[in-house]
Amino acid sequence: MAKPPKPMTPASSSTQRTTTDTPRVNVDNVDNVSNIHPGLHLQARVPDASGPSSQRTAQPDGSPRQPSVEVSDMLPRQPLHASVTEPETSARPASPVFIAAHLATRLTPATDSAQGIRRDGRERIYVDMREGTAMVHQHPDGRFQLTSASELIPSGFLVERIRDTYLWQKRPAIATRRPHVDESDAEAGSGKRSRLDNEDHPADSSPTTEQSSPLPHQPLNLSLDLWRNWGEPTKPAGGQSIEIDGLHYPIVSQIVRSNTPVVCIKNPRFSPERFEAFEQMLNDDLTLQPRWAARGPDNHWTVVEHHLPFEKPLTQYVTDTFECLSEASARAVAKTMFFQSRGAEVINGEGLQALGQTLRHWRDRSIPAPRHLADPLLLLPVQPVISDGTFGGRIVLPVTSEPHLQRLDFDPQKTGQAWQDYTSAPGSAGLQRLFHSVLLKSGYTVNPPDPTLLENALVFNREGHDTLFILKLPPLSSGFISRYTKPGSELISSASLMKLDDAGKQRLNTMLAQNKINYLVGGIQQPTPDRPTLFILREG
Structure with a gap:
């Protein structure tokens, strides 16, 4: 599995904020x-107001x-600025902060370790408990203690592996302990183990204190309250x-x-x-x-x-x-x-x-x-049209590895059946149907394909936006797109205008005047022999 990238230390900046x-x-x-x-x-x-912090809000009078x-x-x-406690000295150890499920899938499998230890890309270690996956710290003497990435000194309770499983559980915090967490239950004595577990709960109650309860343990997410320590x-x-x-x-x-x-x-x-x-x-x-x-x-x-x-x-x-x-x-x-x-x-x-x-x-x-x-397509820069002696010039395709956003690429394997339909019947009409499907899956409202529009164009918009998009799908040459039509020429053609009533023509003129029509070009490119991509650029 892919490892997450190493974190970068944020650099400080004194860039001034302007109103513009x-x-x-x-x-x-x-x-x-x-x-x-x-x-x-x-x-x-x-x-x-009844909490302890309210005592700090009063003036002398x-x-x-x-x-x-x-x-x-x-x-x-x-x-x-944080308050920390040494291991096993706190009477109220913090409850575990379990990581999100989608992050746990990025860790190494528990089966890779005999003890069920999981690791991230920075070699920090985690264990699976019945309630979720949590980070742990291993002390020099072999003890494992729950911690989180937001603290320098572990403050959670000690944990141990459940024998013959990859799951872990809370370890009884007592003065006399078994020398090894994998020691057999027969040697420790099942009756003695039960008694010691019952001794581990303090008499008073607290939202952050483990309590003996007949109900299954529900993990407490303490992360939402950490701001009080800031x-x-x-x-x-x-x-x-x-x-x-x-x-x-x-x-x-x-x-x-x-x-x-x-x-x-x-x-x-x-x-x-x-x-x-x-x-x-x-x-x-x-x-x-x-x-x-x-x-x-x-x-x-x-x-x-x-x-x-x-x-x-x-x-x-x-x-x-x-x-x-x-x-x-x-x-x-x-x-x-x-x-x-x-x-x-x-x-x-x-x-x-x-x-x-x-x-x-x-x-x-x-x-x-x-x-x-509001929309990724509005983040795209307008690509320059380079004159090459032809009627419209051409647009050179930016490389897919460009450090700044120049193009949107869509993975054909994420389009489902649409890509299979296209590969079985390629061509301009098939390409138009493929992009129609991709845009629908991306949440756009797409007009039915109109054969009167030039270069197999698709007209679409997004609910709640006052922007109209026109995507043309011209033929693709080696590394560039020839431009034989000017952006927007299809909108003012007689064939298109004949389909609009007076109100429609007024809306079109308003959008043109307010620069709320965005012109795009797209197609299929093969950056590598085995990796085709669908791309969209912004023009004009």
Whole structure:
């Protein structure tokens, strides 16, 4: 199986934010914080005033302290701030943080190790428990302890392998222990083992404490509450921050005004700057990502606790929405979206909000997305037409390994029966049917093929968008496409105009005047002998 790429250390940047590259985000009040989240509806919950943290919110005269936003120009990396405990000294070990199922499939199989140890691309080790797969740390004395990628010192409980299986379970935390976890149950004594397991539960209860219960154990996901450890009692010397319950939380750089509804607090261990580091973080440890903080009507900030802003890598969002895209194109689209959300390689708070809003739009169309991010086809640059002495010139095909997004490639093997139908009956009509199927699978509304349109063109759009796409499928020469027709010429031909009523002609003229028609060319290319690809470029 393929190993995930090695993480890259995010580089710090002092790039200044200008008003011209700020995408407009549709967030008008605290209730609209769900608009920027690609997952379920979010509710911004006010922290419980009866909790311990509320003791920090009072002024000396007893009145509540108002939250504030601290803004400066510098964004220094914050020092690590976390409370840790040594193994076996904590009375309340943390419950395991199980990794997502789609990430567990990327680990080495448990059967590759006699003890059921699984590994990722960075040689970190994991074990399978009945409740899920969790990361573990092996101590020099051979003990295994649950941990996560978000902590430097393991804080989970000790685990051991269940004899004759590849599954692991919690190890009784007692002073006297069996010397080896694989020791036979007969030697340990089944009655003694049962008694010791019962002694392992503390008398008091806590949401993070293991309790004896007749019901099957349900794992606790502690990642949503980790943001509470990100605050500091004093505001940062530089950078921007907000105050919640008397603690100061650094935020991802953005323009903050008195009516700014949403900001992103950031983990002191990770600053979301460049795509590679951000994508690696979403792949390795979702708990490191920034969290939405919403300003309430009373000017208090609250953190959205019930859902993470991003539930999977950005490339996975693209792949899930546009299922026929090749892996390389899906990653190129994700990377370009990351750049274009702000207009720079280093992202900021507004860019993260624009990304979240776009992914939510892809999922359910319930809210609009920033127009320049709404569709991968709009991210494509216009390819230049090179004059070659012919009537229209030609477009040189960009290579598939181009570092920046120049083309969209679709994997024929992901098109299902459509590719088999084409290979059994190739030709211009078959190619038109193949792209018709690919566009439908990608979520577009496609007009029936019209024989009066030049170069087997297809006309399509996406629900909720005010953009019309016209895809031509001309013959492909060696490494280039000859252009014999001008973009849009088929729309103003007499044959096409005769099919439109007066209202249709008015809509067409309006879209032409507002530059809301995008012209594309596509076809089939064979970059390698055994790997054909369907491609789309943008022209004119």
